[in-house]
Each structure stands twice: as structure tokens, then as C-alpha cells.
Amino acid sequence: MLILLTALFFVLGAALGSFACCQLWRIKKNDKSKWSHCMNCKYRLQWYDNIPVLSWLMLGGKCRKCRKPIGALEILSELGLGLCFSLVFLFWPWREAVIAGDPMEMLLIGIFCLLLTALCVAFLYDAKWKELPIVALLSEVAIAVIYFLIRNASTDFAMLSGTKEILDLLLALIVLPGFYFVLYKISGERWVGGGDYLLCIPIALILQKFWLSLFCLFVSNVLGCLIMVPFLTLTKKKDRQIPLGPFLILGFIVVFLAQNFILEFVTF
Secondary structure, eight states: HHHHHHEEEEEEEHHHHHHHHHHHHHHHOOOOSSOOTTTOOBBBBOOOGSSSHHHHHHHBOOOOTTOOOOOOHHHHHHHHHHHHHHHHHHHHTTTTHHTTOOOOHHHHHHHHHHHHHHHHHHHHHHHHHHSHHHHHHHHHHOOOOHHHHHHHHHHHHHHHHHHHHHHHEEEEEEEEIHHHHHHHHHHHSSSSHHHHHHHHHHHHHOOOOOHHHHHHHHHHHHHHHHHHHHHHHHHOOOOOOOOOOOHHHHHHHHHHHHHHHHHHHHHO
């Protein structure tokens, strides 16, 4: 049963990864067409061209009509979000409630997966063009607010149950969006972009705790250094601007799924 549910989460994630990649190009090119199509020959994709992972592999990563390469971004987004969804199911902090069929927790895991889809759009966009689309950012804030309200409406799993918890949330907002907002203002957008502190708002609302936000900041920067320092050392490109969004998103996912361990460690 566990393997089947994990596989179902992967398939759902891969399908939404394909959707996220499609929205990425629509936002960039301001494309308002109703149907997905080849960026080269405008061939309208059929349902059998949109089967997550399988269609890309069967077509060899090329358009069915013009045979031009589709690119690796599509398959990577499908595999990446599929893996994220599987990990969310396996390491959900309140997994016992999900397995027991608690309707509130099942709704919350669904909303969280929807947030991951919006974050996938921001991740890919920032990694490719070094900017965060305002449409994705506003969507993430809206979804995070809904998650926040439902999470704290539940008497069994509410995280804001007193003055200490409210103070914890305020500190989380200071640590993440507040910190990046100050850097944004001081540097005149040279160190961080305006989208980075906006991205931190939904992250702080979901984490809700000071220590989790602090760990998110730490993990994000460690990942950024481990990945980007070797790249910047080897690359000869003059443009050395580092997109912070992907690392903030990765750090958030890691910290959210490991939050029980982290909170147990810091409150030992």
C-alpha cells in the first residue's frame, strides 16, 4: 500500500511538473493560447504527447512533427516534482494523520502539493532567467495563506496556540522575508532581488517557527555555496549573478520535511 501511494504521488507530481514547465514558457512569452504547442513549429500537442516522463522518452526529447529538440527542462521538471511529491508523502510531518484518513490533514497535504507546483514554476524561471515572476510569487503567497489559516483552524494540529507561538511566527517573518528585504534595500537590488524577499513570505507562513526559518536560511545558503562556488570557479561567463530562489525553495523543502527532527534537536 505504501509503495502504491508513493507511486501515485510521483505520477501526480510528474503531471503537475509538466504543467509547471508549460506555465513557465507561457509567463515568459506572455502566451495566452489555450493549448500546449511546440515552441518551434506551433504543433498542437495531443493528449498522448503529454504523458508525464513517458511521452518525452518515447519521442526522444523531440517534437513529434518537426523533430526539433524539446529540451531537458521538461523532463527534469516532471522528474523533479514527481520526486518531491513522493518525498512529501513519505516524510510528511503529520503522516500518521494522513494514513489514518484525517480529512483536514489530507486537505493540507493537497494544498502543500499545490504550493510546490507554484514553487516549481518560480524555481525553473529563476534558474533559467535569474528573476522571479510576480504571478508565481502572488500565487504562492495566496496558497500559503490558505494553508496557514486551515492549519491553525485545526484544534488537533494548530501551531499558533499561544503568545509564544505568535512570537515565533513574527520572528520567522523577520528572519526570512525581513532579512532579505533589508539586504534588498541596502544593496539597491545588487545582492538580492525584490522577488527573493517576496518568496520568503509564503515560506515563513508555512514554517511558522523561528528555528525552522533560521535553519531554512542556513540550509539554503549552504546549498548555494556547494553548488554555485564550483560552477562560478569553472565558468568563464562574465554574468556571475546567482539566482537565490532555487536554493531558498530547496532549503524550504528540506527543512519542512525534517522539521520534527530539527525541533526535537533545538529544544533538547
